[in-house]
Amino acid sequence: MRPTISALRRWRLNDLALASSVASANARAISDAASKIDRALLSARGWSGHAQSAARQTIAANADHASEVCAVLHALASTAANANRELVPAREQVLSEVRRIVAAGFDVSDAGDVSAPDDGETDRAILADRTADATVWQNRISLALTAVADLDAAYGRAFTAHAKDLTDMVNGQRPVTLPDGTRADPDAVVATLVAMTLTQRRAFLSTLTPDVIRQLVTADPHVIGNLDGVPFEIRIKANTVNIRNALADEITAGRADGDRAKKLSEMLTPVRPTGPLVGDPAAAERKFVAFSNTKVGHAIELIGELDSSTRNVVAYVPGTNSNLNGSRSNYESARNLSARTGAPVLMYLDDRLPQKMGHEGVLSGAKMAMVPGGAADGVMHAVLGLKDSAADTAPAKEIAPGLVQFGHELDAELSRIAPTAKTTFIGHSYGGAVVGTAEQLGLRADRVIYASSAGTGALTTGWHNANPNVERYSLTAPGDWIHTAQATGRFGSDPDTTPGVIRLDTGFYSIAGDHHGQLVTGQNGGHGAYWDDPDSTGFQNMVAVITGDTPVEYVPRMPDTPAAQTSAFAAARSAAIAGSIGGILGIETLRH
Template sequence: MRSDDDMTVDELRELSPVALRRAFAAMAEARVQQMIDDHPAFIGNTDGVPFRVRIAANAHNLRDAVADEVRQGRSDGVRAHSLRVLLTPEHRRERRFITFANTAAGRVIEMAGEFTPTTTTAAVYVPGTGTRLDESVRNHEAAWNLARRTGGPVFLFMDGDLPQDMGHTTLLRALRSYARAETSAVGPIGWFTGTVSGVGGFIRRVLGSMAESAMDPTYAIEMAPRLVEFARQLDQEIAEHCPGTRTTVIGHSYGGSVVGTAEQLGLRADRVVHASSAGAGVLDGGWRNPNPTVERFSMTAPGDLIQYVRWLPANPHGAKPDSMPGVFRMDTGWYDDRSRDELVQGPSGHGEYWNHPDSTAFANLVRVIRGERPTPFVRRVDERPLAVLWQVLRRR
């Protein structure tokens, strides 16, 4: 026999996020708690449910996930360990999750910091390739460092599967496979002349064989709509707790492609940052701006290999944010902005600055979130590919 809670959940599933928020606002606390206890997966992962309720439900979901790992004989496994870490209090309070699903890569939206009546900033941070629940410590620490330095909440957005392969190994395999197939068909000379005369088609064919790597736009296409909806939910929370708070959405690496694609779908934000971004969006057409005064920023370290990927004629992630009209290119500078003894550059400059809160790059992210003017890009080294390669080889 179905319970009242079961029937209530069936009714709630039919409501829009706006109507769902109204329904929860009218519920008695005891009723809300009963819903959390009986249907935590639905309550913790449904847009329209207030964040405080989702957080409570996802604490329940995390405990259930640990218990399931134990039942499956994986008590000492990597995932069980990761889940227990998520349940461990930090910064003198429980960790809080707006979304949690125990999928293969793990899907979460974690809230670092909190809303207060004096909150004026909020940020969403979308990380890049290689991010997964079991290896998200650095992303988590970066979100907390942003929250501490801006005074507002920062949401680590991992509500989707991100590619786990950078693509270079897949690219080499694809090139070898393509070369073998074409050489056997038309011979070495025919392969070479055909490749040179049709370089765009050649690149597209090679990239087309790189599914499930960082060159695959599918992840951005699937993740971007969830980011658009989360931004709507964040706006509702802000309207309730701290009206007037301005939001910043930051996409790093592949996360930049997710953010750019979300903007093509109508993401609402006050500020958008492309940090070492793969591109401005995978869909056809430009950004749709629900906020006509949105401010956009980008930054890419000199010698960051991502900029050479963006130069590919068939780059699936779209245009280069650094050079797009209306986008302010920020400086990445030094790892310690005070001593200025090590420049953020080269392959490590793609993301290492996230681990250095005193770096120029991190400080500029903080400035953007706080509504302050970041420092502009300064060209300190030759960014042409051969010059960068020479610099990399010299440092080895």
């Protein structure tokens, strides 16, 4: 049923934003109380026996119940925030149309009917024209009112479902009804899902009602939000709850003003699309296909819309130093890629990506080696300093299998939604070594871009991409320090010279950008600054690959190898020689 104009004017939509805040605050209060009870039990010393065991079981059961209530409250908070975000502009669209129509001299009824006033003296031809105009205006009002009514009904159903969930949870979450009519505890169903094969999981989930799926998300949002075989739209809903839970944990721990809390809050804030879009598009909720609130942070964010109109999809793996708190530049690059290609971009941020370059340990080890009797300790310190750094192949080998599996998940999602869409995997810097290693392990992609990549893969085997017709491209600017890493062969061959890989031109920055049309080159800017300039030659070449257009091949303008490395890398090489570390970049770290 469509609302009347007067009813729309009375709607107190700001209360939705307040409701969102109250729901989140209540979830934090419940979570905080459950944590305090648990800590109190753990701090009790000298208490053991049947009573202690029974208390622990009761507290654990109540903690599980509390987490489920918090999940519903966080879901309610998201629904209220989204309702406010969508209903406010939808209502304004109706009311602004009414104001325009009245200003043009037409009458508008409370139901939205538009008519041209007839004072009996208006020329018949003019009146006929105004009556025709009134019909056009009325159609516009009708469409706007229908849009508001549809949103209102959809959010009304969502709020009703949340209210039912909370009512049913007074004594614990209600059982779910499975397709065969049996009733089961939601936690038990989640455990069954985990034990299934991917094929079984997808088939089983396809038989469940939205009500049952909502209960499973409530029961264990972390598992559902990160479980392969679960459709992306379900994982996204679960991870919205997970992000709100993580933010609540940060606030409870007294870190409300910390970097992670600020990042989590940002992740929950809707954003407006970028690019040459018509009009003023509404802000959209950010979507996360995976999320874990680890120290570095693990997330797979879907930027753009993945639907039946999708023709191309991008999976983007960033490089060293990429982490959840410091992912802003990677995120903006992904947004620009999506805007320029019209393709959804999945930014794959793995929490095992190196967070240091590797020369730090070599330099400090060299200092130790200069101390009398400290040579052995210096060498050991230098070797350990390479662990989990950009010089360590282990993270690439550990991340790659998950990327291969994610590629399978993406293919399964596309087969359901957009079966003709083409996938492009882009690995930048260390992320290029991850993508190359994934190709060695059987990644399936239509196109692959090695962007300023450390190499073509950290394993000793060749590529085993499941697509025999995969197109491969590389982008490496002259003067980029990554050429030195490529030359070591530690992460496989140099992608710029590997057979089957087409080297693309990195060319020039845009005239209007910060670099004013200069040649893309240099040890630092040449490595990543072209990612920040959507109109640069290199960025436009990535766009061309993604969309299936013809990119521009490399044009040599200066030598690839930098005339001099940064002082840190020069010192690192000297230290390696002086300390007799010899071959340190050619051996595996102590992890293996």
